[in-house]
Amino acid sequence: MTxxxxxxxxxxxxxxxxxxxxxxxxxxxxKKEITKVLHDKGYIQNYKFEENGPQGTIKIAxxxxxxxxxxxxxxxxxxxxxxxxxxxxxxxxxxxxxxLGIAILSTSKGVMTDKxxxxxxxxxxxxxxxx
Numbered sequence: 001m002t003x004x005x006x007x008x009x010x011x012x013x014x015x016x017x018x019x020x021x022x023x024x025x026x027x028x029x030x031k032k033e034i035t036k037v038l039h040d041k042g043y044i045q046n047y048k049f050e051e052n053g054p055q056g057t058i059k060i061a062x063x064x065x066x067x068x069x070x071x072x073x074x075x076x077x078x079x080x081x082x083x084x085x086x087x088x089x090x091x092x093x094x095x096x097x098x099x100l101g102i103a104i105l106s107t108s109k110g111v112m113t114d115k116x117x118x119x120x121x122x123x124x125x126x127x128x129x130x131x
Contacts, residue, residue, distance in 0.1 A: 002082055004028055005127060009076045015062060016071045027056040033111035034127065035060060037104055041113065043072050043130060079103070079126045089123040101131025 001007055008031050015023035025031060027049060035058055038044045045063040050056055063072040080086040088094065093114045094103045103114040107124030117124065 003078075005030065005034070006078045006081070008034065009078055009128060012060070012062075012073070013076055015060075016073060019064075019069070021062060021064075023060050023062065025058045025060065027058045030106070030111065031058060034104055037102075037111055037113060038073075038130065041102055041130075073130060075101075075129070075131055077129045079128055086126045087123065088126055090117065090121050091123075093118050093123065094126060094129070096129045097131050101129060104128050104130065 004026075008025055011023055011025050032049060035044070035047045039047055043063065044060050046061040048059045050059060064070065065072070088105075093105075095114065096103050099115075104127045105112060105114060105117050105124040106127055107117055107120075107122050109120060109122060111127070112120070
């Protein structure tokens with residue numbers, strides 16, 4: 001696999017389209033950090049890291065609106081790809097849907113959202129947009 005983050009996002013997208021409640025994803029440190037950010041911002045209901053085998057798995061419980069059955073995540077899009085990395089300075093941090101969505105960045109201080117990076121005054125690699 002050349003792009004594990006794209007695989008992570010695709011598994012989430014496919015589970016959302018199929019209206020699954022839980023999705024299992026092979027674990028890595030960056031995927032764990034992205035999962036924590038998604039949970040903190042309210043895009044997923046819950047998550048659990050399981051240490052089975054050499055790699056482990058992440059079990060993610062997706063969040064749906066009880067009345068309309070719509071998922072909290074409308075769109076997940078990969079920005080920085082292995083063939084074309086996208087780095088930004090803290091002055092040029094992206095705003096997703098005018099601040100309604102989040103951009104997940106990998107910075108020198110860890111994985112965080114664009115709003116947190118703006119407060120910290122640091123830039124980094126833009127991993128994905130979520131709204």
